[in-house]
Amino acid sequence: xxxxxxxxxxxxxxxxxxxxxxxxAIDPVRYIGxxxxxxxxxxxxxxxxARGAEVTLVAANVTLPDPAGAxxxxxxxxxxxxxxxxxxxxxxxxxxxAAAVADFRPSTRHESKIKKTDGEPEAIPLTKNxxxxxELGELRGDARARGAGxxxxxxxxxxxxxxxxxxxRAKLARKGCDLLVVNQVGRDLAFGTPDNAATVLAADGxxxxxxxxxxxxxxxxxxxxxxxxxx
Ligand code: CTP
Ligand code: CA
Numbered sequence: 001x002x003x004x005x006x007x008x009x010x011x012x013x014x015x016x017x018x019x020x021x022x023x024x025a026i027d028p029v030r031y032i033g034x035x036x037x038x039x040x041x042x043x044x045x046x047x048x049x050a051r052g053a054e055v056t057l058v059a060a061n062v063t064l065p066d067p068a069g070a071x072x073x074x075x076x077x078x079x080x081x082x083x084x085x086x087x088x089x090x091x092x093x094x095x096x097x098a099a100a101v102a103d104f105r106p107s108t109r110h111e112s113k114i115k116k117t118d119g120e121p122e123a124i125p126l127t128k129n130x131x132x133x134x135e136l137g138e139l140r141g142d143a144r145a146r147g148a149g150x151x152x153x154x155x156x157x158x159x160x161x162x163x164x165x166x167x168x169r170a171k172l173a174r175k176g177c178d179l180l181v182v183n184q185v186g187r188d189l190a191f192g193t194p195d196n197a198a199t200v201l202a203a204d205g206x207x208x209x210x211x212x213x214x215x216x217x218x219x220x221x222x223x224x225x226x227x228x229x230x231x
Contacts, residue, residue, distance in 0.1 A: 009227040011052030015094040017045045018085055018132075020060035022078040024105035026124060027114050034100045037192040038062030040157070041098035043215040044222065045070045051223055056088040060099050078102050078129040085132055089139075089152070094226055096155040097133045098181075105129055137176030153229050155179040155222060168201050178203050179225055181218065200225055 019041020023031040038059060045057040046067040055070040060081050066072045073088070075081035078101050089095045104126040114121075133156045140152050154177040160167040161184075168182035180201045197212040200221055210221045 006047070006050040007227075008052040010048055010223060013053045013093045013230065014056075014091060015048050015053040015096070016056045016058065016085060016088040016092045017041050017048065017096045018058045018060070018081060018099035019045070020062035021100040022060045022081050022102045022129075023076055024078065024102050024129075025109045026106050027110035027112065029113055032102055032104070032106065033061070034102065035192065036060075036100035038064055039192070039194065040196060040215045040218065041096075042067055043219045044096055044098055047216055047219040047223060051227075053094075056092075058084045058088065058099070078105065078132075082130055082132045082135075086135070086139075089136060092152060093230060094153045094155070095136055096157075096222070097136070097177075098157050100159075101132060102129055131175075133175050133177060141176065151231055153178050153226050155181065155226065157181045157183070159183045159185045161185050165199065165201075165207075168199065172201050172203060178229055179222065181222060202229075 020038035021034040021036030023033040025031050042062065042064050045055050048055050049067060049069040057067065057070045057072045058075055058081060059072055060075045073084045075084045081099060081101065107125040107127045136154050140154065156175050156177040158168055158171050158180055160182055164182055164184050168180055172180040182199045182201060183196060194214060195212055196215045196218045198210050198218050200208045200210065202225060208221055208225065210218050
């Protein structure tokens with residue numbers, strides 16, 4: 001659908017997309033993870049290739065086929081995803097953090113499988129993970145302060161409940177990104193479904209609503225807004 005007649009407005013642009021969800025090992029057989037399927041991130045990668053971009057897709061635990069024409073890098077944990085995203089972002093024009101990143105990880109990884117005992121199980125202490133999106137914003141800020149590096153467009157995602165737009169605006173400001181794609185969780189949208197509906201908020205005040213439809217619609221709305229912000 002998008003492949004034919006897609007605008008070539010991302011031609012020659014280097015774009016990094018993260019997709020899927022990170023997993024944090026508890027022991028050799030168990031992890032803390034989330035329900036992200038990677039569908040939205042893969043849709044972003046595919047549509048960006050169709051619009052002419054050079055795409056690096058950093059995939060965390062996704063079982064979808066690789067999108068043709070993209071370079072795919074695998075990452076399991078948040079530490080691996082961070083390393084792969086920061087390396088690819090160094091010379092990228094655009095970074096889109098569509099991956100669901102685990103906020104916490106077990107403070108220590110058990111070398112052997114945790115066994116049941118007669119008593120109650122021990123609690124699993126957690127440590128906060130680094131915020132990759134915020135870090136990308138800080139790196140760009142540093143580069144700007146030095147007058148170095150080319151401007152980069154940074155896009156975040158957020159799944160919100162309750163006051164979706166107010167939460168989204170606050171998160172956009174906190175993360176220092178240019179665009180934030182805010183999904184409303186629930187109503188059988190978002191996780192693992194082919195459809196999505198979202199509001200894309202821009203740091204410059206713009207807000208674009210994408211009605212419920214295929215995830216490619218959200219992707220194309222993101223690329224329209226990104227293309228308008230590339231210099
Ligand atoms: N993100 C990230 N690194 C993290 C957590 C999140 O890069 N450690 C990115 C996600 O990929 C997403 C954006 O930040 O693009 C927002 O993620 P979200 O989980 O909604 O934000 P948090 O700051 O973790 O806030 P919350 O407490 O709502 O989970
Ligand atoms: Ca989070």
